[in-house]
Structure formats: C-alpha cells, structure tokens
Amino acid sequence: MYKKVLISASILSSVLFTQVVASETNISQASSKVKMLIQKHQLEIVDFSYVKQVISKGTKASASAILVDARPEAKYKKSTIPSSINIPDTKYKEMVSQLKDEDKNKEIIVFCGGWNCGKSPKVASMLKKDGFTNVKLYQAGEPEWIEKSYKEVDLIVIKAAQENNSALLVDARPYEMFLKETIAGSISIPDTKLDKLIGRFPNNKDEKIIIYCGGFKCAKSHKVANKLISLGYKDVSVFAGGLPTWKEANLSTTKNSVKKDDTKKEEKPTFSKNGIKYGVDEGSIDGEWLYSLIKSNKVPSNLQIVDVTASDEFSKGHIKGAINIQAEKFNAKEFYEMLPKNKRIVFNCTAGGRSLEAWMKLKDANYDVSEIFYFDANIDCTGTKCKIEVNEPIE
Template identity: 30%
Template sequence: MSSLKKTAVSLAITLIPAICSAADAPAKPVIAKVCTNCHKAEAGTLRGLFDNVSLKSKAIQIRMDDNVEVVNFDEKSFQVVNDARKTGNIDLMKNNAIKKGHEIKIEFTDASGVKTATKLTVKPPVELPAAMLISTDEVAKLVAKGSGYYLFDSRPAIRFQDGAIPTAVNLPFPAFDKMAEKLLPADKNALVIFYCAGVSCNMSPASADKAKKLGYTNIKVYKDGMPAWSAKNYAVLTPQILKEAWLDKGTSLVLLDLRPEQESAKGAIKGAVTFPAKSSDKLIKKLTLKQKKAPIILYDTASGTEAAKIAARLIKVGYTNIKMLTGGFDAWKASGYEVTTGALATKISYAPKPRQGEIDIEEFRKFAAAPPADVIIVDVRTVAETALGMLKTAINLPLPDLREKAAELPKDKLVVLQCNTGNQAEMAYHLLKELGFTKIKFLNAQMTFTKNGKYELTKEL
C-alpha cells in the first residue's frame, strides 16, 4: 500500500469516531417538560422558565429543567411581549418585571452555534369565563367545611409533593385520561374544582375542559392556584412525601416539632427542631429567618390542631411557605419511618441549597485575598462597571466578550467568576460550561466595590 493510501486510511479511521460521536451526542433540550403539556418543540424557539437577565451584558438566562441556556440579544431590535400582552423593548424587563420561574418563550436566530434572541414572550394569564372561577376565600371555606366538593390538583406529581391544598387529590393533567375514571366522582353534577400553579398555568383549565367533555356539569377552576393559596394558607403533605421527596433527597427545609419537649425527646422525626406549642407566641417573635419563602413544615399529634393554629400565625407574620404534616408524628411513626430519641435542637436555621456551580462565600474570600497558583478570578462585569472599582486579584473579561475570548482562560485552573449581584457570573458559568470548561465556579452574592480594591460581600438567603 502506498504511503498516500496509508495516510488516507489513517485519516478515515481517525475521523469516523469523531463524526459518530458528534452525531451521537444528545441534542440540548429546547423545551422544558412543564411546557410540553401544551406545546411542542419548534425550530428557533426555546420554551422554559425565566432565570434572570443582565441588561448591561444584554443576555437572558432561561432554564429548561436541568439545562440552562444563556442567549444574547440586540437591544435595538429585540422585542418583549409581557404578561399583559403589551409589546415593547427591554424596558418591559426592567425592575424585575419578569419573575424568576415564570414561563417564557424565546425566539432566536442561530449563527455558527451562537443564539441571538429576537423576541421574548412572557406567558400571559389564562382567560376563563368569570362564572367558571372560584376565589381563594371560597376554596378556603369549602376546605374548612370539608365536604360538598371534590378538589383536584392538576400539577405533576413532583409539584404536588411540594405541598398541596388540604383535601386535594393529585390528578395531573398529563395523566388525566389515564387516571380520571378512577379519581373523578361518579356523580357528574357534583362540584368539581381544579387548580394548578397559578394564573398563567393552563393545566387546571385544560383539566376542566376534559372533565366537561366527560359530562361533568358543575366545574370550577381555582385560577390563582397554589401561589395565591400559599400566601394566605398552609399546605399539607403526607409522611411518605416528607420522607421520599424531602428528607431522603436532602432538600433544605425547617422542620418544627410542636409537641411538648418531654414528649418529642421520647421520639421525633430526625432533623426536627423543638418548637413547643405552649411557647409558640414567644418563639414566633424570636423567629428571624431572612428567607420568608423558606419551607417550614410543622407537625404535632394526629389531630393537627396546634399545627393549624401556629401555621396561621406564621403566615400572618409574613412566612409564605408553611406546610403541615398530615396525621402528625403519629402518622409518621405508624408508617414505620425512622424515629430519633433524645432532646431536639432548639436553634432554627435555614440554608437554601446552593445553585449549580456556586462557590462558598468563605472560600471566595480566601481566593480574593490571595488566589492560589491554580485559581484565577474573573470579573465578568462591563468595563464601565469595573471602572468604579474591582478586586486587585481579579482580571476583567466582560460577559458580552466571553464567548469570543474564552480561549484566553486556562482550562487547567479553577476559574472563579464574579460580578456585583451573581447574575452575570452565573450566566458566565453556564456559557463556559457549554464551551467545555469543567473547573469553574461562580459567586452568587452581592458585591460592592471601592476604587482601592476593597469590597463588601453580602449573601441573600
């Protein structure tokens, strides 16, 4: 065989695996699972949950389940349609106008793998006839009565596990056709109520439409759904859900045992803090959790009487994510789940689970003071921002230039990204991850700078 033929064969052998691996690489998702209930994937479109925006760097971050995309935009041509169906420019995104976690659609162009957003549409409230709606107060009265209605949570099971309205049964819209016959009442004139994740969620209206086609005549939709309920009332969860969806997964929470200390010492749920009902007035006044949305789960005995009272008082002082364990400790023990004995902790604290790639604040402080040889700190703010002050130990590589200049960063060192809020730094983290960097972290905190390189650092819990 000639040397030329040998070279050609060798080249073919080298290229074939590379071509195959590129073809076999899983495509990045373009639509969140929650959006597939009503939509299908479309070319040139991303559908998911709004994460954040940097108007200075002209970039939007959208989350599709475990995948995060950072998309640039040109403010001169970029269109925004807000949840009131008003069309405008980036002004409609200012002052946190789009809430984190709200469903959005981004239309984009793609040039050599670089996406540029042309239009962002915020999912608007679902429109329903007034006669079909039921209010929070009306639902609360029915729940207090406990009879004369059937209440269905149309959210997927994983969201139902976050906590549900008392007496609700989970009938997920995606599984409606499969589960409806088993769960819906035989009496088609009975009051049937559906709810889901809020005014822009279409799962409860769509469930109501399916129920109507099955012949049900007295259907209501609690359009405001779980967000409105949680602002004024407590949610409930079962012992099985508490164990499997919360404790087994290490989800951050505050678990309060409301029974007398002597009783809880004989047996309690692992991780609980003692919060005796008889001392609750004093304890609530001392409760100073900064994160008012922290999940607080209460339990007492089987009756739940004290838990319901204390839940109402916690909501009154501003906590908006209160849940009660159905059946209390008695139900937990009867389920055969682990019980711990001995005096419970008395100090209440809450630390939210760090975001993917987030660096510990104290570790960052050490690096900022004197970065080790294998660490580089990158300030991704714009040049105009850094002119007002930046770390003496950092280099500046603005987020808008990062894709083009990423090759300047070493892949064998830990790259720590920071800005002044954490937003641009997190976007930079996902961008570098997309470009193949594996040693990267970002600072998720507020930073204020002075021109001499000094800074103040605060973390919002």
C-alpha cells in the first residue's frame, strides 16, 4: 500500500513539474515587460490546443469561453480568432460594456499580437480588477493562430476581396439557398456535400479562400474551413457575418444587384510630396517598399523610423537607425512634440498594432499626419538584425 502511494505521489510530482516547466518555457518567449505583467497579475497561460477546443464549432454560441482580442479594431477586423469580441486596451472603458450581462465567473481568454504584445495582459488585468474571476491568456495570440488554423474576417475584408477578385468566395449553405441568393462571384460548396465537392477547391494550397454561410450563428462555414485546414490549405478565412451582414450593407447579390456607381473616383497618388510611398490602408506606408529600403540600408535621410514600443523591447532589438518613443506613455500633444522635426515619420512596433494606435492618436487629435505613417509588419529584432514580415493590407 505504501509503495502504491509513493508511486502515485511520484507520478503526481512529475506531472506538476512538467506543467511548471511548460509554463516557464512559455513565459520565457515573452519580453521582460510582458513577463512582468503576467507574473504581477498572476495570469494563467493557455495554448493553441486549449483555445481550439474552447471555440468548438467556431461560433460565439458554441464557444465555451469568451475570446477577447485586445488589439486595435482595424487589426481585429482584418484577422481574428473565430468567435472573438474586440476590447482594445486603449478603449477598454468604452468596449468592456459588451460583457455587462455576462456571469463574472465565465471563462475569458484574452489575446493580442503574440508573445511580445502587452495588450492582452493589460486587458486581462483590467478584467480581473472589474471582478471577472476566470481570466486566462492565450499569449501566443493571433500570429500563432493563423499559422495553425483559419481566421475570422470582417465585412471590409470580403468586400475588398470581391471587388479585387483576390480570393475564392465560398457559400457553405445548402445549394437551394445559394440559387435563391448569394454574394455575387461565389461558388456553392455546401458543408453537407463537402467530401463530394472537395475537388472544386484549387490545387494551389496557398490560394486565398473566404467562406461564409447564414450569419453569426451558422457553423457551416467553420466546418468547411476546418476541413480545408486539415487538407493543408494555408490562407483560409470565415466571414462570420455571412450573407445577412452583406445584405445589411446594401452590397450586390445575385438577386438584387446594386446599381453601379459611375462616379469617377479620385486616384490616390503613389508617393507623398516628399517621396514616401503610400500603403493601401489609410495612414500606412507601403510595407514592401520600406522593407526593401531597410534590407539594402537605403532608408532615405528624410525618413525617421520611430519605434513606439517600451524601452526594454527597444533595447533588445530594433530596426537600424530607429529611435524610441513609447507612444502609449504620452498624450497626443506630448507625443507629437517629441517627434523629430523636418522629417517624415514612420511608426513601428512588433506586430503593427501599437504603431497603428500611435498614428490614430495623432489623427484623432487633429494633428497633420500627411507625412506621418505606420509600418504594418511583424518585426522581431536582436540588436539591429531583424526578421520582418510585412502584413497584407485590408483592401
């Protein structure tokens, strides 16, 4: 009997040790600032498998926990984990009202732009302060998620894809419903006929695919998306709002085509008056253009990269020639006055979220941002050696 107890204790000790080591290994991937926030607020970290199980069929109704994306709204709309709601750390007081009717004991999982992103632990700590008792972190966040699974996108993304013919649009509802009305340009692959019709998907596994069905409560699109991921497709999205949201926006369907607007659109210039190449999204610099200049050490002298992350993150590594101003520490006036004069300014961070917020802070305060931009990219630097992955624009 004693021997059995001893063995059981040994096994339990081993399991606990493994969990501790795993936890420490996870935290070791984070910046010192994020580690400090996690430890200070005693936040439990969960992994991809845990989140995948929690979201179940991908809809808010099927998820056993509430997922909270702590990044800016523009980032959330572009790509998020299925079933998530958006509560940016900078707009917490305005957006937390989404949880006003929720049980304080309901499990909540907060995420943002990866291991070096401090937004998720900040929002998690604020939720705990407001009395929510079961708050966890998926600190690997959106970057890891989209490497391993499909993402959820907003109306703005599928609208741009349809206009630019840049993605395969798939209606997962029954074929009879597809015939009655669908988003113009879509193909029909009902979830119930998926195995039979799987050959209709492209051979190229990198092809961009957006799937939708009958709205936020419909799980058919999520079922198709999961199947495609299991088959090795890399760029799979679900437009959870589906046909109802598309119609509410008065966009064209096969039943009611919207009259074409013949008004000539004003063409946006390619470069600013000082030679900075515009990105597609408002306020952004052309990411590939800037990246090519950084790689070749040819960043023009009239352009100043301003790293808006915390000083410890900047010290660990940054783009060569960048200066450091932690934007979130200052109000718009203070921040603006700290920027170099007679320079074109480009904000950067680790995943694009904080740089976008820095730009929005100045724009919302009515400062002239015509020669101020943000760099939308995932950036990981050691010293001045940086791995940079430019994020795809929305439009």
